[in-house]
Amino acid sequence: MADNKNIIYGLYNDEVDLLKAVKEANGDHLEIMDVYTPFPVHGLDPLLGLAESRLHIAGFVYGTIGFLTAFLGMSWIFTKDWPIIFGGKPHWAVPAFIPITFELTVLFASIGMVVTFYIINGLGPGVVNPTIDLRITDDKFCIAFDKSEVDSSKVESFLKRSGASEIHSKTI
Amino acid sequence: MxxxxxxxxxxxxxxxxxxxxxxxxxxxxxxxxxxxxxxxxxxxxxxxxxxxxxxxxxxxxxxxxxxxxxxxxxxxxxxxxxxxxxxxxxxxxxxxxxxxxxxxxxxxxxxxxxxxxxxxxxxxxxxxxxxxxxxAWVVFYFFPYPNTRGPLWPNFNSPLLWDLFAISxxxxxxxxxxxxxxxxxxxxxxxxxxxxxxxxxxxxxxxxxxxxxxxxxxxxxxxxxxxxxxxxxxxxxxxxxxxxxxxxxxxxxxxxxxxxxxxxxxxxxxxxxxxxxxxxxxxxxxxxxxxxxxxxxxxxxxxxxxxxxxxxxxxxxxxxxxxxxxxxxxxxxxxxxxxxxxxxxxxxxxxxxxxxxxxxxxxxxxxxxxxxxxxxxxxxxxxxxxxxxxxxxxxxxxxxxxxxxxxxxxxxxxxxxxxxxxxxxxxxxxxxxxxxxxxxxxxxxxxxGDQYAGPNAHKHSHSDHSHTAAPTMSSQYTEVSNDLSTASGMAAGTTTSAATSSSKIQSTVGADDLKKIEGIGPKISEILMNGGINTFAQLADTNPDVIKEMLVAAGSRYQAHDPGTWPEQAALARDGKWDELEDLQDRLDGGKYV
Structure with missing residues (x-):
């Protein structure tokens, strides 16, 4: 969002109104830039055409890496790099490797997913994103349109009709 | 909402x-x-x-x-x-x-x-x-990092090392x-x-x-x-x-x-x-x-x-x-x-x-x-x-x-x-x-939220942001005057929506307070009264399925209510067996057997 964008947005007081409005906007073929809400609103994703997040697939991949790192690492260390006899037990003591293998699987999956989450969302310490409206994190539900992609007058009449409590224009 | x-x-x-x-x-x-x-x-x-x-x-x-x-x-x-x-x-x-x-x-x-x-x-x-x-200054020896001592590794077969990994x-x-x-x-x-x-x-x-x-x-x-x-x-x-x-x-x-x-x-x-x-x-x-x-x-x-x-x-x-x-x-x-x-x-x-x-x-x-x-x-x-x-x-x-x-x-x-x-x-x-x-x-x-769930669910005004500092878990039995004032708002969608609001107020005189039945709040009591159920006796004689139909007709928000025990409770109330009713209600949770 480096370039300045002219947007027009409507604020709704309730998530039910918001869902209805998004449905209507789809019916009117108005292209929504984004929807901002104070908490996750269920039922919004299909209306906005958002594909299911693939974060869990990434998590599985990271977990697999963790699993292999731990298991292969311990196996290599105790059979090749520095074999030590502990109480006459075999060098390749698979059951004894299970706890650490499990922990590293979880550790890699969690760290990987969280880091991925912030990178793909463009969020992180020090990131300053343009604020559309301060009340979006409080109690307002916002539908924003990019003026370069939609007809502003059509959007305005739509926002009025669909019950937006406030309509504003802004450059972000 | x-x-x-x-x-x-x-x-x-x-x-x-x-x-x-x-x-x-x-x-x-x-x-x-x-x-x-x-x-x-x-x-x-x-x-x-x-x-x-x-x-x-x-x-x-x-x-x-x-x-x-x-x-x-x-x-x-x-x-x-x-x-x-x-x-x-x-x-x-x-x-x-x-x-x-x-x-x-x-x-x-x-x-x-x-x-x-x-x-x-x-x-x-x-x-x-x-x-x-x-x-404590060499506690990092616990971690398996490549080192110049061999490299020498910690004992991965030891529960104490598992513990280190588990806790980190x-x-x-x-x-x-x-x-x-x-x-x-x-x-x-x-x-x-x-x-x-x-x-x-x-x-x-x-x-x-x-x-x-x-x-x-x-x-x-x-x-x-x-x-x-x-x-x-x-x-x-x-x-x-x-x-x-x-x-x-x-x-x-x-x-x-x-x-x-x-x-x-x-x-x-x-x-x-x-x-x-x-x-x-x-x-x-x-x-x-x-x-x-x-x-x-x-x-x-x-x-x-x-x-x-x-x-x-x-x-x-x-x-x-x-x-x-x-x-x-x-x-x-x-x-x-x-x-x-x-x-x-x-x-x-x-x-x-x-x-x-x-x-x-x-x-x-x-x-x-x-x-x-x-x-x-x-x-x-x-x-x-x-x-x-x-x-x-x-x-x-x-x-x-x-x-x-x-x-x-x-x-x-x-x-x-x-x-x-x-x-x-x-x-x-x-x-x-x-x-x-x-x-x-x-x-x-x-x-x-207590305006949507619990015994006082319908008591609060549903208009946005009106804060009347309503007592939250207080008695549900003392709200009769409030109900009448909202009666006109509930007329639409009930089975007898033709009745004017004045006749409803009339009809509630001499009626029993149905809200004494666990599971019935002010709004449901309205619906029942609009449907012609004004007394405990009438409620006791009504099949739960009929009540359910009335609730469904009154709007989707009432669909979740289960009137299964209401006639049973009403029968006790009709006969004046208040102690037994209270006993029963102690066993019920939100008007249902649990």
């Missing part, structure tokens, strides 16, 4: 809150100057912590000889405290992960503080093995989970702040915007983290129990240890959550968000896990006797009748007997009793770890090396110091971050 009204479910947010109220109530503790109680608390905590830090420095400077450990008693208060703190740390992730998977909505009121508690408790716990090793992983994952939940709430604080505070909270909130895609990913992330944190939380105390169970010490090498330790950890964790939440809700006026319903739910968990722990204690005794193994038998006989009998009976009383008070609903819902019992359990779980560790080691295979272990002032000081550290961190956290998850509470408002 929406259509999730339910008279059955107990509300989890009281006080007829709007979204904005939630923001104000939960953010304002971070905006106000600290209260005197908070300042007193932090001074005491920091003092304790400072003394603990001094004792740690004393230990490191002079060596472990400043503790009363010896060749036989290698573990004393240090490992007792370690296991105690780790156990306490289990409730946070349990609440946020397992209860998320089970879709328990009450978790939203307490998960933030419980996760913070987890992180701080694990920090306190990790301190003990760190200084117990003696040479647990700490990291809990921290990530907690912070990811905090990010949107820091954004809420940011958007209310000005100047330097705004800058700081923008850094903390990572530039959160509230975009739909971000929320979608956020939910996906939280769900997967919960999914993998669930086996993690079970694994951590399992591995802690391996520290004991894989040894060959009688009283330790039992297969019951993993489940027994996990249940005990959840038990002690919930006790500490209750202790903290009861203080927090009082200190920050959060009674509307951490309600009696939350306290009761946690007390039920305490009752269940406490009973599991009790069963484990008795199983251990039985197996010791049944095994026919004299050393095992002696270990348990010695616990109960040896020199540490007081800790064994303290453990039995605090952990097994005391939670049974929660069989009684009245005590389960009493804040004072819950607070008292939660502290008793905290003490009891400390006794449990002391019993397992000290009594066992003080009487080993060789009677000539038997002795009686009691801690030095240094060991006691370090324990006090961790309590100080824990409360210092918690009090700081409660000043800086919202102690209740704002976004998550907002997301359950429509299903668990």
């Amino acid at each position: 929406s259509s999730h009204d339910s008279p059955i479910r107990e509300p989890l947010i009281t006080g007829n809150k709007s979204y904005h109220d939630i923001t104000v109530d939960l953010v304002s503790p971070t905006e106000r100057p600290p209260s005197p109680a908070w300042i007193v608390g932090i001074i005491i905590s920091i003092t304790l912590f400072a003394f603990g830090a001094f004792c740690i420095a004393w230990t490191i400077w002079n060596g472990i000889g400043t503790w009363n450990l010896n060749r036989t008693i290698g573990w004393g208060w240090d490992i007792t405290n370690f296991v105690w703190w780790i156990g306490i740390g289990h409730a946070g992730t349990l609440i946020s992960a397992i209860l998320l998977l089970f879709r328990q909505k009450w978790r939203t009121g307490v998960n933030r503080a419980a996760e913070a508690m987890t992180i701080f408790a694990v920090m306190c716990a990790a301190l003990f093995p760190g200084i117990h090793v003696g040479r 992983t647990y700490f990291t994952v809990s921290l990530l989970f907690w912070y990811t939940g905090l990010v949107p709430d820091f954004a809420t604080v940011r958007d209310r702040a000005k100047g330097i505070r705004r800058k700081i909270y923008n850094i903390l909130s990572f530039g959160w915007t509230g975009s739909a895609k971000h929320w979608q990913r956020w939910e996906a992330l939280c769900l997967v983290l919960a999914g993998i944190a669930t086996p993690l939380v079970l694994s951590v105390h399992t591995i802690v129990s391996f520290d004991f169970a894989t040894s060959i010490i009688p009283g330790w090498h039992t297969t019951i240890f993993p489940p027994y330790f996990v249940a005990g950890a959840i038990f002690s964790g919930f006790a500490m959550v209750l202790t903290l939440m009861i203080i927090t809700r009082k200190l920050f006026n959060l009674q509307d968000y951490i309600t009696i319903a939350h306290i009761e739910s946690m007390n039920k968990v305490i009752l269940v896990t406490g009973t599991i722990v009790g069963v484990a204690y008795l199983t251990e005794l039985f197996i010791a006797w049944y095994s026919g193994y004299v050393y095992e038998q002696f270990a348990f006989f010695n616990r109960a009748a040896g020199p540490y009998w007081w800790s064994y009976f303290g453990m039995m009383f605090c952990n097994v007997i005391s939670p049974w008070i929660f069989w009684v609903r009245k005590y389960r819902r009493s804040v004072a009793i819950t607070f008292f019992v939660s502290i008793v359990i905290n003490i009891g779980m400390w006794f449990e770890r002391f019993v397992i560790i000290a009594t066992t080691l003080a009487r080993d295979y060789l009677p000539s090396s038997w002795s009686y272990y009691s801690p030095t002032w240094v060991e006691m000081g370090i324990f006090a110091g961790t309590i100080g550290l824990f409360f210092t961190l918690y009090l700081l956290f409660a000043r800086v971050a919202p102690v209740v998850a704002i976004a998550e509470v907002k997301s359950i408002l429509k299903s668990s």
